[in-house]
Amino acid sequence: MGLVVQKYGGSSVADAEGIKRVAKRIVEAKKNGHQVVVVVSAMGDTTDELIDLAEQVSPMPAGREFDMLLTAGERISMALLAMAIKNLGHEAQSFTGSQAGVITDSVHNKARIIDVTPGRIRTALDEGNIAIVAGFQGVSQDKKDITTLGRGGSDTTAVALAAALDAEVCEIYTDVDGVFTADPRVVTKAKKIDWISFEDMLELAASGSKVLLHRCVEYARRYNIPIHVRSSFSGLQGTWVSNEPTGDKVEQAIISGVAHDTSEAKITVVGVPDKPGEAAAIFRAVADAEINIDMIVQNVSAASTGLTDISFTLPKAEGRKAIDALEKAKGAIGFDSLRYDDQIGKISLVGAGMKTNPGVTADFFRALSDAGVNIELISTSEIRISVVTRADDVDEAVRAVHTAFGLDSDSDEAVVYGGTGR
Ligand code: ASP
Numbered sequence: 001m002g003l004v005v006q007k008y009g010g011s012s013v014a015d016a017e018g019i020k021r022v023a024k025r026i027v028e029a030k031k032n033g034h035q036v037v038v039v040v041s042a043m044g045d046t047t048d049e050l051i052d053l054a055e056q057v058s059p060m061p062a063g064r065e066f067d068m069l070l071t072a073g074e075r076i077s078m079a080l081l082a083m084a085i086k087n088l089g090h091e092a093q094s095f096t097g098s099q100a101g102v103i104t105d106s107v108h109n110k111a112r113i114i115d116v117t118p119g120r121i122r123t124a125l126d127e128g129n130i131a132i133v134a135g136f137q138g139v140s141q142d143k144k145d146i147t148t149l150g151r152g153g154s155d156t157t158a159v160a161l162a163a164a165l166d167a168e169v170c171e172i173y174t175d176v177d178g179v180f181t182a183d184p185r186v187v188t189k190a191k192k193i194d195w196i197s198f199e200d201m202l203e204l205a206a207s208g209s210k211v212l213l214h215r216c217v218e219y220a221r222r223y224n225i226p227i228h229v230r231s232s233f234s235g236l237q238g239t240w241v242s243n244e245p246t247g248d249k250v251e252q253a254i255i256s257g258v259a260h261d262t263s264e265a266k267i268t269v270v271g272v273p274d275k276p277g278e279a280a281a282i283f284r285a286v287a288d289a290e291i292n293i294d295m296i297v298q299n300v301s302a303a304s305t306g307l308t309d310i311s312f313t314l315p316k317a318e319g320r321k322a323i324d325a326l327e328k329a330k331g332a333i334g335f336d337s338l339r340y341d342d343q344i345g346k347i348s349l350v351g352a353g354m355k356t357n358p359g360v361t362a363d364f365f366r367a368l369s370d371a372g373v374n375i376e377l378i379s380t381s382e383i384r385i386s387v388v389t390r391a392d393d394v395d396e397a398v399r400a401v402h403t404a405f406g407l408d409s410d411s412d413e414a415v416v417y418g419g420t421g422r
C-alpha cells in the first residue's frame, strides 16, 4: 500500500461536523494501510469572508499582508482537522505550506510553485503520523514571504505534494461525485464521467469547468499524477483523470462534456485601420497591462472606409484595466472607439473524439439555433468548439447542447452535496 494525498475542499470541512466526518474518512485510508497526506482548504466561505474584511479596511487589498491574512483560513482548518483525527486515536500533525516545503515565486496572490521540499512531511509520515497540510499557500524562494496560489489553489498544492512524494494517487474530495458532462448545478441530467484524459480535462478547465483548476491539471499532467475526483459526502467512485484508462475505467467518449463560463467580458475596438501592425499594437497594450485574453475575432474591413473592428474576450475582473490601457494607447494605435460588454457567456463543447468525427460542429450550431440562441463569437481548437452568446442564454444553451449530444443521464446522478457556490 502506497502513499495517497487527499485534498478536502472548503465545503467538505464547512463546520465542526464536517471536520469530524472528514477525519473519519482519513482514518479509514490510514487503517487500509496507506500513508496519508491531507491537503485542506479553508472552512466553507472563510476565504471570501477574509477578503470582505480586508476590503473594509483597505479599498484594494493586495500583496504581502493580504496573503498573510488569507492563509489564516487554511491554518484554522488544518489544526482542527489534526485535533479531530487525534480524537479518533490516531497521530496527526498539521503543517503550513511553508513548513511543508511548498516553495513559490514571489508574485503575491497568484504565486506559482517552483519547488517542493517535503522533508518534514516525510519525517512525520515515517513516524506514523497522518500529515495535514494547509492548501493554497507557500513561501517565496527569495524573500521568504508567505504567498498564496490564487483562488482554488489547494488543488494545486495537493498535486504538487503528490508529485514530490511520489504518491500513488491524488484524491480531490469535493461537493459533487466527480467530473460531470456539464455543471450539475445547471444541468440536472449531467452524467458522471468515469475516466477522462488530462488533455480533455485541461480544455474543460480552461473553458470554465470549476471542478478542477487548470493549473492543477497542468501540474498533474506534467508529473503524470493520476487524479481521482470524488465526493467526501458519499462513498462512490468518482472520476479518474489520467493519461491512459486503466483496469475497469472505460474508454473515453467522443464528447467529454459541455463547459460554460460567465466570468468573461468582451471588448470591441471599433474603427481600426486595416493595415499591418494594428493587431500587434492593440494586443501589446493589453499584454503590457498583464491581462490574459481568450478569444479574438477580427471582422472583414468595409471596402469604403478601410476600417475594421476587432473584438476579444477577457476576464471581467480585468475589464477596467484593459479599457484604461487601450484608451491610453488610442492615439498611437489610431482606432475610433471602444465598446465594453460584460453581459456575455461562453459555451464550449470538449472532446478528443471531434478530431475524427465530422459533423460535430454542425450539430453544435444546430442545437444552439434550435434553442433560439444567437452566436456572437466562435473559436475552436482541435478538441473544442466555443461560442459566445448573451449571458442570459447560457444555461438554456448548455442544456440544449447537452441533450443534443446524447449526454443526458437517465438516472439522477448529479447530486450537489454542499457549497453555496459563492
Ligand atoms: N481557500 C482558498 C479559496 O477559497 C483555496 C481553496 O479553496 O482551494 O480559494
Ligand code: MG
Pocket (backbone or CB within 6 Å): 009, 010, 041, 042, 044, 047, 152
Ligand atoms: Mg475554497
